[in-house]
Amino acid sequence: MTTDIVVSAPGKVILHGEHSVVYGKVAVASSLNLRCFVHAAISKDGDVTLDLPDVNICRKWSVASLENNLLPRLELCHDSHGHPSPPTEKSLHRLKQFAEIDTEESESRHLAIISFLYLYCYIGQRSKEQSGLPPIHVRMISQLPVGAGLGSSAAFSVCLAAVLLQLTGQATPSVHPEEQGDSNSAKGAVWKWSLDDLLLINKWAFLGEKIIHGHPSGIDNSVSTLGGAIRFQNKQITTVEKMPSIKILLTNTNVPRSTKTLVAYVKNKHDKFPEVMGPVLQAMEGLAERSIKVYGHMFDRPDKWQGYSQLEELIDINQQLLNTIGVGHSSLDRVVKLTARQALHSKLTGAGGGGCAYTLLRPDTPDEKIQAACKDLEEAGFDCWVTNVGAVGVYYHSNPDSDASLPERLLE
Amino acid sequence: MTTDIVVSAPGKVILHGEHSVVYGKVAVASSLNLRCFVHAAISKDGDVTLDLPDVNICRKWSVASLENNLLPRLELCHDSHGHPSPPTEKSLHRLKQFAEIDTEESESRHLAIISFLYLYCYIGQRSKEQSGLPPIHVRMISQLPVGAGLGSSAAFSVCLAAVLLQLTGQATPSVHPEEQGDSNSAKGAVWKWSLDDLLLINKWAFLGEKIIHGHPSGIDNSVSTLGGAIRFQNKQITTVEKMPSIKILLTNTNVPRSTKTLVAYVKNKHDKFPEVMGPVLQAMEGLAERSIKVYGHMFDRPDKWQGYSQLEELIDINQQLLNTIGVGHSSLDRVVKLTARQALHSKLTGAGGGGCAYTLLRPDTPDEKIQAACKDLEEAGFDCWVTNVGAVGVYYHSNPDSDASLPERLLE
Numbered sequence: 001m002t003t004d005i006v007v008s009a010p011g012k013v014i015l016h017g018e019h020s021v022v023y024g025k026v027a028v029a030s031s032l033n034l035r036c037f038v039h040a041a042i043s044k045d046g047d048v049t050l051d052l053p054d055v056n057i058c059r060k061w062s063v064a065s066l067e068n069n070l071l072p073r074l075e076l077c078h079d080s081h082g083h084p085s086p087p088t089e090k091s092l093h094r095l096k097q098f099a100e101i102d103t104e105e106s107e108s109r110h111l112a113i114i115s116f117l118y119l120y121c122y123i124g125q126r127s128k129e130q131s132g133l134p135p136i137h138v139r140m141i142s143q144l145p146v147g148a149g150l151g152s153s154a155a156f157s158v159c160l161a162a163v164l165l166q167l168t169g170q171a172t173p174s175v176h177p178e179e180q181g182d183s184n185s186a187k188g189a190v191w192k193w194s195l196d197d198l199l200l201i202n203k204w205a206f207l208g209e210k211i212i213h214g215h216p217s218g219i220d221n222s223v224s225t226l227g228g229a230i231r232f233q234n235k236q237i238t239t240v241e242k243m244p245s246i247k248i249l250l251t252n253t254n255v256p257r258s259t260k261t262l263v264a265y266v267k268n269k270h271d272k273f274p275e276v277m278g279p280v281l282q283a284m285e286g287l288a289e290r291s292i293k294v295y296g297h298m299f300d301r302p303d304k305w306q307g308y309s310q311l312e313e314l315i316d317i318n319q320q321l322l323n324t325i326g327v328g329h330s331s332l333d334r335v336v337k338l339t340a341r342q343a344l345h346s347k348l349t350g351a352g353g354g355g356c357a358y359t360l361l362r363p364d365t366p367d368e369k370i371q372a373a374c375k376d377l378e379e380a381g382f383d384c385w386v387t388n389v390g391a392v393g394v395y396y397h398s399n400p401d402s403d404a405s406l407p408e409r410l411l412e
Numbered sequence: 413m414t415t416d417i418v419v420s421a422p423g424k425v426i427l428h429g430e431h432s433v434v435y436g437k438v439a440v441a442s443s444l445n446l447r448c449f450v451h452a453a454i455s456k457d458g459d460v461t462l463d464l465p466d467v468n469i470c471r472k473w474s475v476a477s478l479e480n481n482l483l484p485r486l487e488l489c490h491d492s493h494g495h496p497s498p499p500t501e502k503s504l505h506r507l508k509q510f511a512e513i514d515t516e517e518s519e520s521r522h523l524a525i526i527s528f529l530y531l532y533c534y535i536g537q538r539s540k541e542q543s544g545l546p547p548i549h550v551r552m553i554s555q556l557p558v559g560a561g562l563g564s565s566a567a568f569s570v571c572l573a574a575v576l577l578q579l580t581g582q583a584t585p586s587v588h589p590e591e592q593g594d595s596n597s598a599k600g601a602v603w604k605w606s607l608d609d610l611l612l613i614n615k616w617a618f619l620g621e622k623i624i625h626g627h628p629s630g631i632d633n634s635v636s637t638l639g640g641a642i643r644f645q646n647k648q649i650t651t652v653e654k655m656p657s658i659k660i661l662l663t664n665t666n667v668p669r670s671t672k673t674l675v676a677y678v679k680n681k682h683d684k685f686p687e688v689m690g691p692v693l694q695a696m697e698g699l700a701e702r703s704i705k706v707y708g709h710m711f712d713r714p715d716k717w718q719g720y721s722q723l724e725e726l727i728d729i730n731q732q733l734l735n736t737i738g739v740g741h742s743s744l745d746r747v748v749k750l751t752a753r754q755a756l757h758s759k760l761t762g763a764g765g766g767g768c769a770y771t772l773l774r775p776d777t778p779d780e781k782i783q784a785a786c787k788d789l790e791e792a793g794f795d796c797w798v799t800n801v802g803a804v805g806v807y808y809h810s811n812p813d814s815d816a817s818l819p820e821r822l823l824e
Contacts, residue, residue, distance in 0.1 A: 101763035269725075275698030276729055279691040283736075286687030313681075317688055325693075400496055 009158040009394040012151035012223040020284035030229040033391035034143040036155035040163035041138040051139040055109040085110035116212040127168035149350035154220030157208030173396040191396035227393030242299035247361040253331035255354025312345040319347035327352030338376040342369040420447040421570040421806040424523030424563035424635040429700035437697035442641035445803035446555040448567035450574040455549040463551040467521040527623040540582035561762035566632030569620030583609035585808040603808035638706035639805025654711035659773040665743035667766025724757040754781040
């Protein structure tokens with residue numbers, strides 16, 4: 001059994017199609033190379049520890065207590081396809097009781113504890129390596145802001161599923177030639193799981209997401225597991241086969257927004273003016289489909305410049321369409337304006353009304369321009385990151401001690 | 413024969429559907445109660461005078477010279493329906509020669525002289541009142557800015573056709589009950605022509621427009637003649653039966669724009685992204701059709717408030733859609749922002765890229781708000797007018813000496 005495991009999984013951004021996706025239109029989401037890192041090790045003290053320093057959570061249980069007081073009291077169900085089901089009402093109640101979490105608690109960081117316990121017990125008791133639950137120490141460090149619509153909880157669930165399945169011998173990574181789109185990986189090779197293993201990881205991660213989010217779409221965990229980009233329509237997720245790695249500037253306006261309120265706002269406009277909003281949503285779908293074609297061309301061809309020009313135009317148009325349906329915000333206008341000073345093109349990503357935006361960067365965009373944009377954005381009170389989309393999904397860091405991509409605090 | 417005639421005709425604004433109309437979609441244009449006034453009188457000196465002080469033009473010819481040197485040399489043609497045709501190449505050349513205008517001249521104010529001479533000769537020689545051309549003095553004063561896309565030349569052509577037809581006994585106005593939508597008319601009654609006469613005026617005005625503009629759509633002269641609003645699609649003009657009079661603030665950003673360049677810009681985007689731009693144009697059509705329905709409800713019902721709310725939303729959406737197709741401009745964003753300070757809603761009208769915008773005013777919008785908006789707009793270097801759309805078309809001012817709506821300089 002591997003005793004020291006480091007995995008990472010990316011966040012996600014919606015590239016095109018937010019809001020119209022609610023009306024059955026195509027959306028494209030992509031991995032975001034701001035990653036969640038999980039370090040798991042067999043613990044020497046025989047306890048199980050969940051250490052989430054980013055959200056101020058550190059919990060410890062003895063394996064004995066988990067085996068005697070929690071595991072026997074959980075109903076571990078599966079559906080007719082043999083897929084694990086989320087905890088029953090009764091199990092959820094017992095998980096919360098065991099973790100001393102209020103039964104009405106809905107904060108993600110607390111639900112993450114429940115998610116961990118459930119996945120740990122469920123996956124652990126299926127171990128192929130040992131009988132009984134393993135004593136492990138799990139520490140998570142994330143580059144993703146929490147609650148910003150960037151899939152931070154999905155990336156955590158994916159990492160958790162990966163380390164638990166690997167620790168228990170149910171999924172084993174192997175070395176792959178370095179994939180395009182992963183500027184952060186150790187040079188030369190990436191350790192990844194087989195597609196079957198990835199689908200298994202994704203299945204468990206989705207379960208984790210359900211515990212934290214209730215009714216997730218499955219986009220976040222799928223993108224985080226598989227990397228690259230996915231096309232999403234009517235709850236059907238398909239992989240975008242040819243997704244290049246694209247450098248972006250991601251900006252968090254830090255303006256809080258309510259996805260529910262924004263979705264309701266658009267619905268109201270759609271109910272009121274169907275003859276106008278219907279075609280607008282159709283335009284968004286056309287735009288999302290077109291972007292997929294452009295990504296394909298950029299993936300195939302070494303000459304990507306035309307692709308970048310087209311993506312810039314699509315980004316501008318999409319941003320205006322999102323303004324048209326009323327989910328813009330003065331903070332997002334600000335991002336557009338400040339980045340336009342450097343001739344860069346930005347759009348909101350996610351629900352809008354604040355939240356995040358991304359700015360396309362060309363491979364030859366001078367660093368000074370990027371730095372100037374970041375400076376302006378930070379002075380406006382926004383956070384920003386230079387990162388990339390279309391990055392590799394969950395992967396195994398085979399050589400953590402010499403891996404410069406890992407956050408310093410991870411191996412503490 | 414009436415010897416002293418004053419008529420006025422309104423300008424026009426496109427309410428919804430600019431640009432999409434180029435793609436065969438519905439547009440709605442309405443009369444704009446900034447008017448062109450023409451005073452025509454039988455001249456005592458026996459000369460024919462065209463006095464356009466707004467554009468610094470004053471020309472005088474003797475009737476004898478017109479009868480002997482111009483009229484016999486003009487080919488006055490009509491088409492197979494008996495409708496008058498624009499001047500032949502040869503006639504145009506002779507008109508310019510006679511008026512001492514360079515043959516390559518394309519400036520509207522000079523072409524207005526040609527238009528006058530052609531209409532004067534053509535209509536004059538058909539006189540039912542006298543043989544020979546009448547000695548007349550024509551003076552025009554306009555409230556419409558020239559070259560701002562507000563139909564100033566059409567309003568002039570309409571007035572010209574109306575006075576010439578009236579002077580020569582070919583169209584005679586009669587008194588009508590005061591029409592809704594004409595806050596500027598003398599109280600109690602409006603002198604107008606019968607529908608047949610109006611259609612005759614419109615036909616000749618269209619001819620005048622053709623001389624000034626080459627290939628006009630016919631929207632401007634139709635709206636100016638008939639007043640109210642028209643629906644325009646694929647060169648077909650139909651009257652919007654129920655058009656209320658609506659108060660607006662009209663702003664001229666004074667930013668010059670080239671309609672041709674903007675239309676080409678949209679075409680380029682449409683060629684490049686048909687799957688996006690097609691639905692966007694469709695949304696604009698849906699919006700134009702919807703606005704016509706809303707006008708109808710507002711016309712029928714004394715309770716107009718819901719209509720105003722809907723128009724405000726449609727104005728906002730339309731403005732964003734126009735931004736989406738790339739015909740916005742920072743000056744127009746400025747108008748939107750400055751009027752939004754007073755909770756007012758604005759959109760560009762016409763080609764965009766500068767030019768004009770209109771702002772909806774509710775009947776109960778406090779004067780202070782309107783004045784505050786005007787102040788801000790003027791400080792930004794824009795011109796603005798409080799006026800109304802859906803106003804009465806061309807009409808005869810039966811009592812010019814006591815008509816307060818007439819510009820002071822008109823009767824000089």
